[in-house]
Amino acid sequence: MRNTAKSPFVFMTSSSLVTMTDRKANNIRELLDGIREVSGSSIYHHSHQVYREWQTFGRPPIHDFGYWVGEVIREKGLGERLAAVDPTQYDDIRSFRNRLVEIIQEYLQSDPIINQAPPGSQFNFCESASIILDTGIRAGSLDEFIEALGRITRRSLYYHLFEARIRLHRFDNDFSIWLREHLEAPDIADEISKLDISVYSLEQIRGHLFIILGKYRGVPPRELVKKVVQLPAEMIELLMDTISYPVRSLNRFLDEKIKPDDLPDLRSKGNNRKGGVK
Amino acid sequence: MALAKLDDYRQVVGDPEIEEMRAIARQLKGARMKHINSTSVGGGVAEILHRMVPLLNEMDILAGWEVIKGGDDFFNITKAFHNALHGKPESITPEMFRVFIEYNRKNAEEMDFSQDDFVFIHDPQPICLIEKRSRSKAHWVWRCHIDISSPQSDLWEFLKKYVEQYEGAIISSPSFSQKLSVPQFLIPPSIDPLADKNKELDSRYIDLVFEKYHIDRKRPIVTQISRFDRLKDPVGLIKAFKMVSKKMDCQLVLAGGGATDDPEGLLVLEEVKAEAEGSPDIHILHLAPGADLDINALVRGSSIIVQNSIKEGFGLTVSEALWKGKAIISRPVGGITQQVLHDVTGLLVHSTEGLAYSIRYLLANPELATALGKTGKEFVRGNFLITRHLRRYMLVMLSTRFSGQKEIYL
Numbered sequence: 001m002r003n004t005a006k007s008p009f010v011f012m013t014s015s016s017l018v019t020m021t022d023r024k025a026n027n028i029r030e031l032l033d034g035i036r037e038v039s040g041s042s043i044y045h046h047s048h049q050v051y052r053e054w055q056t057f058g059r060p061p062i063h064d065f066g067y068w069v070g071e072v073i074r075e076k077g078l079g080e081r082l083a084a085v086d087p088t089q090y091d092d093i094r095s096f097r098n099r100l101v102e103i104i105q106e107y108l109q110s111d112p113i114i115n116q117a118p119p120g121s122q123f124n125f126c127e128s129a130s131i132i133l134d135t136g137i138r139a140g141s142l143d144e145f146i147e148a149l150g151r152i153t154r155r156s157l158y159y160h161l162f163e164a165r166i167r168l169h170r171f172d173n174d175f176s177i178w179l180r181e182h183l184e185a186p187d188i189a190d191e192i193s194k195l196d197i198s199v200y201s202l203e204q205i206r207g208h209l210f211i212i213l214g215k216y217r218g219v220p221p222r223e224l225v226k227k228v229v230q231l232p233a234e235m236i237e238l239l240m241d242t243i244s245y246p247v248r249s250l251n252r253f254l255d256e257k258i259k260p261d262d263l264p265d266l267r268s269k270g271n272n273r274k275g276g277v278k
Numbered sequence: 279m280a281l282a283k284l285d286d287y288r289q290v291v292g293d294p295e296i297e298e299m300r301a302i303a304r305q306l307k308g309a310r311m312k313h314i315n316s317t318s319v320g321g322g323v324a325e326i327l328h329r330m331v332p333l334l335n336e337m338d339i340l341a342g343w344e345v346i347k348g349g350d351d352f353f354n355i356t357k358a359f360h361n362a363l364h365g366k367p368e369s370i371t372p373e374m375f376r377v378f379i380e381y382n383r384k385n386a387e388e389m390d391f392s393q394d395d396f397v398f399i400h401d402p403q404p405i406c407l408i409e410k411r412s413r414s415k416a417h418w419v420w421r422c423h424i425d426i427s428s429p430q431s432d433l434w435e436f437l438k439k440y441v442e443q444y445e446g447a448i449i450s451s452p453s454f455s456q457k458l459s460v461p462q463f464l465i466p467p468s469i470d471p472l473a474d475k476n477k478e479l480d481s482r483y484i485d486l487v488f489e490k491y492h493i494d495r496k497r498p499i500v501t502q503i504s505r506f507d508r509l510k511d512p513v514g515l516i517k518a519f520k521m522v523s524k525k526m527d528c529q530l531v532l533a534g535g536g537a538t539d540d541p542e543g544l545l546v547l548e549e550v551k552a553e554a555e556g557s558p559d560i561h562i563l564h565l566a567p568g569a570d571l572d573i574n575a576l577v578r579g580s581s582i583i584v585q586n587s588i589k590e591g592f593g594l595t596v597s598e599a600l601w602k603g604k605a606i607i608s609r610p611v612g613g614i615t616q617q618v619l620h621d622v623t624g625l626l627v628h629s630t631e632g633l634a635y636s637i638r639y640l641l642a643n644p645e646l647a648t649a650l651g652k653t654g655k656e657f658v659r660g661n662f663l664i665t666r667h668l669r670r671y672m673l674v675m676l677s678t679r680f681s682g683q684k685e686i687y688l
Contacts, residue, residue: 017463124452135297
């Protein structure tokens with residue numbers, strides 16, 4: 001791994017502005033027509049907004065199509081099948097849309113009873129516009145990258161992890177590509193690429209990035225969080241929960257004894273840096 | 279109390295969020311923005327504008343706020359409009375349309391839009407001001423805070439002619455969308471976590487407020503905070519409470535104020551008092567405008583919060599309760615379905631009987647109420663705080679400036 005990257009990582013962020021379309025669906029046939037005919041922007045919005053907004057609330061993140069079919073019009077089996085079509089496994093919207101259409105068509109061939117949505121609970125097709133902005137944050141080394149992860153918003157994480165797949169048309173994310181190609185750290189890059197981002201909230205993903213990076217830096221992730229994350233105490237508490245909660249292997253790592261003196265002072269480094277070249 | 283500065287919100291949403299907001303605002307530096315609504319006190323719209331306008335200015339967006347003037351005749355008409363847009367049948371006469379337009383035109387004569395870059399018109403009352411658009415270089419946006427999912431058709435046809443003259447409309451919930459020729463942006467309203475109504479309070483202060491209103495904090499308390507309006511169904515809540523109190527020892531608090539554009543409020547208050555007569559455990563508190571600290575304390579000191587609205591715009595009192603970590607029970611109407619995710623951030627009910635049972639269930643299972651409240655608070659932090667709202671307004675401004683492009687690189 002290089003000490004200094006060939007070129008710095010430029011942290012961007014994207015904000016989403018949601019607009020309504022005229023299109024609504026009251027049952028599964030109307031939903032199918034809508035999925036076939038609405039814009040790619042609408043399919044992207046309904047398949048991805050859950051990852052942008054989700055915050056670990058006692059149920060798994062399910063995209064809008066699967067949720068509405070399973071929970072609103074109560075076609076449970078179909079809803080589950082649709083929910084299992086993971087949009088993060090597709091590098092273009094067309095293929096994802098086609099898979100949804102196939103599943104619904106197959107379901108309709110069995111001539112099922114068609115449930116209607118309760119009043120006020122129709123599926124309202126929306127679209128979203130992305131407003132993309134340079135945060136001004138740069139990382140020219142692994143330490144600066146770790147420090148930046150504590151300073152960026154969830155939206156920036158989303159942009160580099162989720163939007164990257166659609167933007168780049170490849171199964172990878174901006175972080176891994178930079179780590180592999182500019183910092184020559186393929187092991188870290190591969191581990192981040194393998195992270196199953198579709199089952200975590202963005203804050204959980206931030207926690208997992210600290211776990212991975214802490215492992216390679218030899219620093220417990222809790223210490224990294226304490227040093228670099230610039231969030232209110234309650235949110236840091238949640239992040240800490242995220243880090244320690246689910247994984248036994250992580251707990252083993254947390255138990256490792258690391259002397260506080262060994263920890264790099266990442267924040268002061270970040271404050272002193274002069275910034276990189278875009 | 280001095281209004282909070284943008285940097286004060288760092289403790290609530292974190293430094294990264296504030297830095298991003300400032301970065302977006304830099305793209306709009308020096309832009310002149312005017313908000314117009316129909317009341318400066320009472321109701322969620324005025325509350326949001328009181329906080330939002332100074333924050334916009336702090337980010338170098340030159341925002342102002344003006345209120346249209348009208349007599350009782352005008353506000354009686356707008357109240358009828360409000361009810362009819364919520365689907366309650368009202369007789370809307372041509373004379374009412376005439377008076378409505380006349381008041382709007384009178385207000386328009388006294389207003390100057392020539393220097394504005396953005397004009398945000400809130401709700402139907404000032405909607406006809408759009409007639410002045412041709413004499414303005416501004417981007418005009420209609421911000422609709424109320425539920426227009428099933429409006430009375432004659433009224434909607436009248437209003438739609440005006441709505442479609444704006445560059446876009448902002449609605450609070452997907453179910454409120456209508457067929458329109460202009461873009462409809464989806465933006466929920468918000469609460470201010472640092473306002474008197476929502477900020478952290480000392481426990482002794484909470485005790486004092488309950489003592490002032492003679493409410494016993496040692497016994498469970500179920501509370502609804504809302505102005506006295508039939509659409510909030512306070513009478514239905516009292517009926518549910520009477521079912522609960524047969525099984526459990528508890529108290530009901532119905533607290534709210536009036537608004538200058540709500541002449542019906544006092545009438546409903548009398549109906550509520552009549553329904554509660556003879557029940558010493560029902561406390562009806564008609565609060566004066568500005569009793570925000572009392573409302574805050576009443577929510578924080580309650581066991582459960584109910585929002586029993588049968589129609590609702592967005593229902594910000596729900597987010598206010600969730601922000602205080604309170605379990606909430608509500609009907610799935612309007613924007614409440616965006617805030618209360620059933621069994622996750624609260625409970626949704628569909629009947630008076632269901633409401634009564636859910637109150638009993640949560641009073642009997644306080645640990646569940648605590649878990650719902652904790653989750654609810656984080657949900658509000660991510661979605662319904664004023665910082666998020668401000669950010670979305672800035673995105674609308676940028677979108678109109680970039681003619682609605684789907685991808686805007688700044």
